Amino acid sequence: MFAVPSFVWATGVTFGAQSTVSPSLVKLAREGVPWFLTALVVTGFLKLLGALVGIGLTRPRRSRISRLMVFCGGGAATLLTWHGGLFVVHGVLVEAGAVSVESDLAGLTGWYLYLWGPWFIMGGLAFAGATVLYLAKRDDRRRLRLYGAVGALGALVLSLASTATGIG
Known part of the structure; x- marks a missing residue:
């Protein structure tokens, strides 16, 4: 769930971001600045990886x-x-x-x-x-x-x- 906003904001849809995130970051997402959209997607995948690590820490390996x-x-x-x-x-x-x-x-x-x-x-x-x-x-x-x-x-x-x- 924590990764969803990163992926949504990477599409340029800034629902929920206007009042909770820095206006300069919202502007970068809305304007589709490539490096920022890439950062959002990478962040989303890192959050998904974090979920896998969290699950992995509950299992013997x-x-x-x-x-x-x-x-x-x-x-x-x-x-x-x-x-x-x-x-x-x-x-x-x-x-x-x-x-x-x-x-x-x-x-x-x-x-x-x-x-x-x-x-x-x-x-x-x-x-x-x-x-x-x-x-x-x-x-x-x-x-x-x-x-x-x-x-x-x-x-x-x-x-x-x-x-x-x-x-x-």
């Missing part, structure tokens, strides 16, 4: 698949929690008056503070919990923790890089 599940679970937990945390911290700073935003973005602050941020944080915590439970059922959990740590660190570096470049 062989060693090679286990490493991949723990790597992706650690990465997803970190990326989602970090992303949601940024939304919440920024929203709190805006609401407190410590940071100002452009007038066309002011109405979106509540959406990011009270909906999107907590939603991403809950998703990240769900992945973290699923990964921990997956590891608890494994005899080789000590070795697998390394894969989770590498996935988490990779996700954090990816997020920081995308934020620094203005993409994320």
Whole structure:
């Protein structure tokens, strides 16, 4: 379900986005900017992959698949929690008056503070919990923790890089 808006918005239909997403992003979708539509489609597929990883973390697997599940679970937990945390911290700073935003973005602050941020944080915590439970059922959990740590660190570096470049 979480992937559906990405695919719908990639078609240029921005239903539900006008009041909950940055106007500049809505404009890119409406105008059919190729790189942005590609980003939406890739994001949709990553969300579907995340669903498969979430399901995979509920099933026992062989060693090679286990490493991949723990790597992706650690990465997803970190990326989602970090992303949601940024939304919440920024929203709190805006609401407190410590940071100002452009007038066309002011109405979106509540959406990011009270909906999107907590939603991403809950998703990240769900992945973290699923990964921990997956590891608890494994005899080789000590070795697998390394894969989770590498996935988490990779996700954090990816997020920081995308934020620094203005993409994320």
